[in-house]
Amino acid sequence: MSQVDIQQHEENEERAYGFWLFLMSDAILFSLLFATYAVMVTATDDGPTRSEIFGYWRTVANTALLLCSSLTMGLASIAIREFDKTTGLRWIFVTMILAFGFLVLEIQEFAGLVAQGAGPDRSGFLSGYYTLVGTHGAHVTIGLIWMAVLCLHLALRPIDPIIQSITERLTMFWHLVGIVWIGIYSMVYLPGLYQ
Amino acid sequence: MTDLRQHQRDVRTYLIGFGLAVVLTVIPFVITATGGLSRTWFDLAILFAAIVQVLVHLRYFLHIDLRHTPRENLLALGFTGLLMVIMIGGTLWIMGNLAARMMGT
Numbered sequence: 001m002s003q004v005d006i007q008q009h010e011e012n013e014e015r016a017y018g019f020w021l022f023l024m025s026d027a028i029l030f031s032l033l034f035a036t037y038a039v040m041v042t043a044t045d046d047g048p049t050r051s052e053i054f055g056y057w058r059t060v061a062n063t064a065l066l067l068c069s070s071l072t073m074g075l076a077s078i079a080i081r082e083f084d085k086t087t088g089l090r091w092i093f094v095t096m097i098l099a100f101g102f103l104v105l106e107i108q109e110f111a112g113l114v115a116q117g118a119g120p121d122r123s124g125f126l127s128g129y130y131t132l133v134g135t136h137g138a139h140v141t142i143g144l145i146w147m148a149v150l151c152l153h154l155a156l157r158p159i160d161p162i163i164q165s166i167t168e169r170l171t172m173f174w175h176l177v178g179i180v181w182i183g184i185y186s187m188v189y190l191p192g193l194y195q
Numbered sequence: 196m197t198d199l200r201q202h203q204r205d206v207r208t209y210l211i212g213f214g215l216a217v218v219l220t221v222i223p224f225v226i227t228a229t230g231g232l233s234r235t236w237f238d239l240a241i242l243f244a245a246i247v248q249v250l251v252h253l254r255y256f257l258h259i260d261l262r263h264t265p266r267e268n269l270l271a272l273g274f275t276g277l278l279m280v281i282m283i284g285g286t287l288w289i290m291g292n293l294a295a296r297m298m299g300t
Binding site: 191 | 198202205206209210212213216217220223224226227228230234237238241242244245248249252253256257265267268271272274275278279282283286287290
């Protein structure tokens with residue numbers, strides 16, 4: 001490794017560490033939204049309860065989409081680390097389709113609930129629900145935009161250490177989004193669906 | 196040659212993690228669909244599967260490893276876990292206590 005390479009390598013490690021700290025603070029944000037939801041879950045104000053509004057197969061589909069996207073994002077990051085642009089682009093593209101599918105299902109779900117009068121202003125329970133799941137959905141959206149920007153980078157430039165560093169951080173971000181979803185289906189959807 | 200071996204190892208790590216994650220996802224969904232457990236056991240089973248799956252994601256997707264991950268990253272992760280326990284546990288404790296005391300009124 002030349003001096004420049006070593007310098008670049010150290011810089012990338014520092015970036016990854018800084019981003020790791022950001023992800024940890026993001027995780028704390030989500031843990032507070034989970035706590036809020038848990039406190040609010042019984043505050044239904046005679047409106048819809050958690051056992052009435054969730055769909056089993058929609059939750060299965062959302063979970064499958066996000067879990068598969070964690071794998072494809074990981075495969076993209078491996079390819080880009082190995083300077084394999086075609087494979088990297090292909091996996092990012094698949095990840096984007098999966099993430100987009102997830103968002104479509106989630107927006108459909110929210111729109112359907114609002115249409116039956118179960119909007120975020122209906123009760124404390126629904127406020128907590130939309131805040132938690134909506135914040136996660138916002139993260140998915142940001143991830144999707146970030147992936148699009150990365151595709152643009154890849155299309156315009158050869159793979160260099162900077163692109164590899166960006167990919168590494170995007171992958172970390174995406175895995176956090178996947179981990180938060182485990183909490184959401186375990187603490188929000190499945191307990192509501194269990195009769 | 197070593198590059199190819201490294202590549203296979205990286206991909207295998209992801210595939211193992213994905214396989215474990217699928218199993219740990221299918222279990223709670225099947226439990227939910229079949230029913231039959233009391234609420235307490237259901238909650239415990241779901242919580243257990245979720246915690247194990249988070250550990251699987253950390254280990255196989257985020258490559259957290261007690262020996263190779265830099266100490267400061269582990270410290271940040273551990274401190275985050277501690278804060279979560281304090282804040283979630285504290286919130287539920289205080290609000291649960293408050294709800295119990297407000298019952299009579």
